[in-house]
Amino acid sequence: MANLLWSGATAPSHQTLTKLKNPKKHNHYGFKEFFQFDATQGTIVDWNDSQNILTTEDFIIGLVEGLEEEVGDASAATMYTIGCEWGQKDAFFFEKWFEKEFDRGIRQTNLLFLLETWWWPFTAQGWGRWEIDLGERKQGFMFINIFDSAVARTLGDVGKPVCYLYAGLFAGFFTELVRKQLSCIEIQCYSMGETYCKFLLGGQERIDAASFWLNEGATARDIEKRLKSGELR
Amino acid sequence: MISVADLLTNDRIPANYYANEVYVRGDLEMGLLESRRGDRLLAIPETLIQAIYAGLTKETGQASRLVLFNCGRWWGKNFFNRFRDEVSDYYEMPLVDMSMAEFLQALKQCWMTYGLGKLDLDQSYHHRGFLVITTWNSAFIRQAPKSQLPAGFLEAGILSAVFSQLAGRELHCVQTSCESLGSDCNRFVIGLQKRLDSAEAMVEKQLDHESIMPRLCA
Amino acid sequence: MQPPFDAIFDEAEHRYLKPDELQEMRQYVFSLKDRVSTYQMIRDRELSLMQQVADQIQYTMPDAELAALERSLKNAMLSLRYCSMGMVLNDPSFVQNRLLGWLSDSMQIHNSSAIDRAVFRLIVQQLAQVLTSQQMELFQPFLNLAQAVLPAPVEEEMLTVAGMF
Known part of the structure; x- marks a missing residue:
């Protein structure tokens, strides 16, 4: 850029x-x-x-450690904010290079193809593979799986979700893409002993509900089920 | 008499461990990058660098410089440990036994292969207890928000950690010239914290490197 | 592989190769036998060839520091290995990317250009004895790449006012 x-x-x-x-x-x-x-x-x-x-993974740990020294527990929120900024900036960047490479606007393109194209550079940059599930988008939410999250793989099994940077990235990118304020929360993480990380993307209301259930000890599967049945707390 | 056969180490002539074509490997299927030793690597693009500045400024204001410096220190400490292991394994020689020239050559190559730009060492203030590192083409400095002060906080953190580990004592690092302020290169002065305090004050007053160094050494 | 070939292969999905591209590829394949035999010759003679160079350099530069001579000989051997591989692949960028930056850095750091130049001169002499002129023709361009990064000889003599005119 x-x-x-x-x-x-x-x-x-x-x-x-x-x-x-x-x-x-x-x-x-x-x-x-x-x-x-x-x-x-x-x-x-x-x-x-x-x-x-x-960088090596120490860069991410360094960022989290450096933040914890300065802002304590707010470091998670700061990593999320950095992610949001990243996603937002990357949406503009992506729009430009996509149009240059494919000679068509991002809004005139098949959504799945568009999203796959967006993630390819991240794959090449070592941020892991992704899988996106658009099945529930009409209901206003969707799921993204990340395999080999750079953050979780680095921090290891700490018993809670840690991939705030990715969550922010998705929130920021999709907010710009659909021009609607979206939030994102990680509901399953490699750092909780799972094999991959799962993110829920949607409006604030749903994310708040998922966050509440998660604190109550709900699993990603529980959360998915409750959201699909239209529950909001 | 020189025996050529004896110059080889297991039929090998160790050269540039950090040649980029050999050092970095990508696995597109897995979405992973790794070093030739198998350590995971991440490529940080400009949009993330810009986001780190924007996010930190939003959440921590002025403290973002300190966060970046501390992040650099943390990263630098581990960067050095890996560097030491990689280099001493490859050359089959402990880092402490390497000449300064060899150490520097390996560090320069490593720095370049990580895309951190070019790096050089200016030893002219060595006898006064300071090392000056010069760098060029730093992505973090290119993307830094406009300021009246040098912007290489992350690098300052990395360099302070690397040279602290190398010297075996706590060293500080202050940036005295910056490409973002129109300088020909970035200069980082490394030395004991208490001897660098005045340098920090002079940088705040926007004195340039040429004015700072004689005062620092006076 | 020669870099232009990479680009040729990239276009497989668009079209078949043009006659001149095919010709270029044919030429490379045709030359491969000679490239490999030249490579083998250098590989097999490496030690004896470099030992000759080592003996001669010690004779012609008796005052040079042993460590400096050894370093230059090692760099020269390294260059020989990379240039041979570059020749087999017919890829100057292989030598460029993997060797030259490191080599020129090393020569500058150790300020060894006088010895390096002498060593390279001796290597060319030795190679001329073991390679045929055709083999030398294949190898020389790659050796030239390494020779090109040798720092220019520094004027040894100190210029004084007395020596100005």
Whole structure:
């Protein structure tokens, strides 16, 4: 994304031979194609011209630890806020690169294809695979599964959901996409000993209800059942 | 007499452990990135970096600098431990036995392969108890919100942790020039906290690196 | 694999290869036998060839520090290995990405350009003796890549006012 704040040297862009010859190649998510390393400048630029840095999982722990030192228990809320900002910024970024690559607007595109396309860069960037269940969207909510969450895998089994960054990311992205205020909560997490993480996305009312049930000890399956039967607390 | 065969280590000539084509591996099917040792890696794109700034400012205001510095310190500590293990395994030599030149070369390559930009060491203030690290092309600095002050808090945290571990004593780090303020590079001064306090005050007063260093060493 | 080929393969879903692209591929495949035999020759002669270079460099630079000589010889051996592999793949970017940045950094840090230049000169002489001219033609472009990053020789003599004119 162009950076308007920094006046120094121009930001790097992705200029591999493959992209120059075939800029609209769609299956470019293999590691070697998606990232361009510049070994003289020490920069990594992805297919969509965004500069990336690589970190180990310690970066996420460091962020959480650094926050806990400053804001204590509010660190979870802050990670969620960072996620929301990320999702929102990424929605704008995505809209631009999608239109450039596919020559059509995001609102004129099959939803499932659109969402799959959105997640591909995250897969290439090591944020894990996802699965999205749009079955209940007419009722105003949906579920997203994340396999190998970078946050949960890092923090290990701590007995509670920890993936606030992902929850924020989904809330922020989908709020921009559907232009309606949406929230997201993680209702099942690798850090609770589960094999994957499950997120519920919907209006605030539903998220509040799910949060209440979760505190009462409900499982993701319970929550799913209650929501599908139209229950709101 | 030099015996060429003896220059080889198990028929190997250790060179650049951090060559990016070899160091980073991607598994698209699993959505995972990992290092050549199998440690999980994450690519942090610009939108997330911008979001970290925006989110931290929203939730913690001015404290966001400290949070980033502390995050850098935490990350830096683990970054150094991994670096030490990787390098000493690869060269079959403990890090403490490596020459400064070799250490620096490996660190520079590692820094670049992680996409943190270029890094160099300026030892001209070494005899006065300070090391100056210069860096270029930092994504965190490029994306930082506009400010009158240097913006490399995360890097300052990382570098303070790395050199503290290396020196075996607690060291602090203050950034004295910044690409975001039009400087040719980012300069980070590393030394004992009590000797760097005045540098921090001078940075606040917007003195440049060339004015700060002589005063710091006076 | 030569990078332009990657791009050719990318377009498989769009079209068949054009005659000139096929010709390019044919040429590469045709040259592969020679590339591999050149590679084998360098591999098999590595130690004896480099030992000759080591003996000669010690003779021509008797005052050089042993550690500096050893480092330059190691870097040279490394270059030989990477350049040979680059030649088999016919991919300059292989040498570029994996070797050159590291090599030039090492040479700068250790300020070893005088020795490095001498070592490379000796290697070329030695190679000329074991490779045929055709093999040398295949290998030379890759060795040139490594030689190109050797820092320019520093003017050893200190310029003084007396020496100005």
